[in-house]
Amino acid sequence: AQKVTQAQTEISVVEKEDVTLDCVYETRDTTYYLFWYKQPPSGELVFLIRRNSFDEQNEISGRYSWNFQKSTSSFNFTITASQVVDSAVYFCALSRDDKIIFGKGTRLHILP
Amino acid sequence: GAVVSQHPSRVICKSGTSVKIECRSLDFQATTMFWYRQFPKKSLMLMATSNEGSKATYEQGVEKDKFLINHASLTLSTLTVTSAHPEDSSFYICSARDYGGRGYGYTFGSGTRLTVV
Numbered sequence: 001a002q003k004v005t006q007a008q009t010e011i012s013v014v015e016k017e018d019v020t021l022d023c024v025y026e027t028r029d030t031t032y033y034l035f036w037y038k039q040p041p042s043g044e045l046v047f048l049i050r051r052n053s054f055d056e057q058n059e060i061s062g063r064y065s066w067n068f069q070k071s072t073s074s075f076n077f078t079i080t081a082s083q084v085v086d087s088a089v090y091f092c093a094l095s096r097d098d099k100i101i102f103g104k105g106t107r108l109h110i111l112p
Numbered sequence: 113g114a115v116v117s118q119h120p121s122r123v124i125c126k127s128g129t130s131v132k133i134e135c136r137s138l139d140f141q142a143t144t145m146f147w148y149r150q151f152p153k154k155s156l157m158l159m160a161t162s163n164e165g166s167k168a169t170y171e172q173g174v175e176k177d178k179f180l181i182n183h184a185s186l187t188l189s190t191l192t193v194t195s196a197h198p199e200d201s202s203f204y205i206c207s208a209r210d211y212g213g214r215g216y217g218y219t220f221g222s223g224t225r226l227t228v229v
Contacts, residue, residue: 035216043205043225045220
């Protein structure tokens with residue numbers, strides 16, 4: 001079965017704290033892509049990152065970083081020094097047969 | 113590049129009427145588009161895959177007669193919610209398969225919030 005699990009339904013942290021959003025996936029494919037998207041209250045999906053299954057190198061983009069570990073089928077997302085503007089729902093997703101399958105999302109509240 | 117325009121952004125319709133939602137790729141050709149549905153505070157559920165010039169492929173449990181999808185050109189896919197009822201109220205998002213765009217393969221529209229009264 002192809003599946004994405006985001007066990008954290010909702011997280012609240014105080015501004016400037018670091019926060020990690022967990023993502024665990026299941027797939028039988030050897031080649032696949034993993035994604036993270038941000039969905040602010042307005043509803044549109046904001047693309048954050050795509051990772052190829054053959055590339056386990058971690059990535060950092062400003063305050064955002066991603067940790068991809070095939071051994072544990074995890075693709076976790078960390079926001080450093082969080083800001084109120086980071087408040088949103090974050091979705092981890094997996095490509096399957098040319099489609100994107102989304103996890104249930106983690107609602108992140110950054111408190112001022 | 114790689115922009116997808118979805119229209120309308122918000123629509124309210126009466127129960128029993130039909131509503132059409134358009135998804136356009138503005139600066140690339142999209143042979144494949146996807147339609148998702150999102151209930152409040154829930155995840156995005158894939159409804160169907162539309163391929164230009166052929167019939168859409170629906171996911172299990174999605175009523176093809178209720179949700180009509182047409183992909184008549186390389187830049188336009190439409191979703192028509194027929195005989196809408198309040199339970200069809202939801203947020204609908206389209207996605208176009210793009211190669212080399214900023215979405216790295218998938219570009220999403222901004223969504224349509226449908227309210228059936």
